[in-house]
Amino acid sequence: MKGKIIKLLKDSGNDFVSGQKISEALGVSRAAIWKHINVIKEDGYEIEAISRKGYRIISSPDILTFEEIRSYLFTECIGKNIIYYDSIGSTNSKAKELAEIGQEHGTVVISEEQTTGRGRLGRNFISPKYKGIWMSIILRPDIITENISQITLLGAAAVQSAIMKMGIKTSIKWPNDIILNSKKVCGILTEMSGEINHINYLVMGIGINVNLEEEDIPHELKDVATSIKLESGRYMERKILIANILNIFEKLYIEYVKNDNINETIEICRKNSNLIGKEIQLINRGKVTTARAIDISDKGELVIENSQGIIEYVVSGEVSVRGIYGYNK
Structure with missing residues (x-):
């Protein structure tokens, strides 16, 4: 019910919506609407209420509903x-x-x-x-x-x-x-x-x-x-x-x-890679090795060159990757 009232008020923009209109749209009494409006105010909405005009939202809280x-x-x-x-x-x-x-x-x-x-x-x-x-x-x-x-x-x-x-x-x-x-x-x-x-x-x-x-x-x-x-x-x-x-x-x-x-x-x-072209550490079952990140493959694997100069493809989830410089967790 609360969400439906907020939607009605938001859809009206800056126009007032009468309590009677909300009551008819939602099939509840005007007294029930008034109670819900008070709960909505407690959630952080600023609502203007004017007799014979109705309600409108002045401002909304920063919430993620x-x-x-x-x-x-x-x-x-x-x-x-x-x-x-x-x-x-x-x-x-x-x-x-x-x-x-x-x-x-x-x-x-x-x-x-x-x-x-x-x-x-x-x-x-x-x-x-x-x-x-x-x-x-x-x-x-x-x-x-x-x-x-x-x-x-x-x-x-x-x-x-x-x-x-x-x-x-x-x-x-x-x-x-x-x-x-x-x-x-x-x-x-x-x-x-x-x-x-x-x-x-x-x-x-x-x-x-x-x-x-x-x-x-x-x-x-x-x-x-x-x-x-x-x-x-x-x-x-x-x-x-x-x-x-x-x-x-x-x-x-x-x-x-x-x-x-x-x-x-x-x-x-x-x-937008933070790793390509940098020296990195690979942690696999407690073993740490150093390599150079050179690309991301067309399948999403991290392409690395290991210390022996061999190209390898690392799948996400197989190892943990740490940058040697900057963020490294």
């Missing part, structure tokens, strides 16, 4: 169903729970904060309230299991392109991190449920440090993590950034899954 994102969203499927939380342990964990009971492809779980957010290799992911983007997308792609690592590249390319669309130049640390001024601002974690030859579902978790302040970054992470606001000096509207990510991701996803074409994604990852 579907009602706030929908006007910027142009997808056919991805993000058309948003499940919103004020606080949650982990959006990936919740998305997996929902996927297990049949939640539809393209559903996005968003929370204003995570209390037990996770990154790769079981690391904690700091997720303070109202300052970042913490979301997970439920996907049910018809692809072979050995290609799921390419889905992570789609996510990285979408986030990279969306941030750059808003005027900030970032780079991609293959395969799943977005870097700004040599520090991490985004991590992507893709998890799968399936068998050897069949994917039941994928959950892609995306965590972005958007408007975090200095005090939000733990002391032990200050050398490796930052936020878009800290590095650019600009406050960024999270709902527009989310919509941009989902719009771009769906385009890349459809091209990949329906047309078996990952060319645009690979080109974005190559052009």
Whole structure:
């Protein structure tokens, strides 16, 4: 009910909507409308109410509900169903729970904060309230299991392109991190449920440090993590950034899954790579080797030249990659 009222008010623009009109449209009493309006105000909406005119929205809070994102969203499927939380342990964990009971492809779980957010290799992911983007997308792609690592590249390319669309130049640390001024601002974690030859579902978790302040970054992470606001000096509207990510991701996803074409994604990852041309460290089952990153293959593998001068192809998930210079976690 609350969402329907917000939609009616937003659709009216600057015009007032009478309580009677809302009552008739939603089939509830005007007293019930008044109660819902008060709840909406408590959520941070500034609503003007004038007798015999009705209600109109003066300003909206910076929250990531579907009602706030929908006007910027142009997808056919991805993000058309948003499940919103004020606080949650982990959006990936919740998305997996929902996927297990049949939640539809393209559903996005968003929370204003995570209390037990996770990154790769079981690391904690700091997720303070109202300052970042913490979301997970439920996907049910018809692809072979050995290609799921390419889905992570789609996510990285979408986030990279969306941030750059808003005027900030970032780079991609293959395969799943977005870097700004040599520090991490985004991590992507893709998890799968399936068998050897069949994917039941994928959950892609995306965590972005958007408007975090200095005090939000733990002391032990200050050398490796930052936020878009800290590095650019600009406050960024999270709902527009989310919509941009989902719009771009769906385009890349459809091209990949329906047309078996990952060319645009690979080109974005190559052009904005944080690793190509640099010395890197590969960590595989505790063993550390040094190599030089020379390219990203047409299949999304990291192409390296090892210490013996031999060209090798590294698949995402097989090893952990660290840059010797700058961000290295």
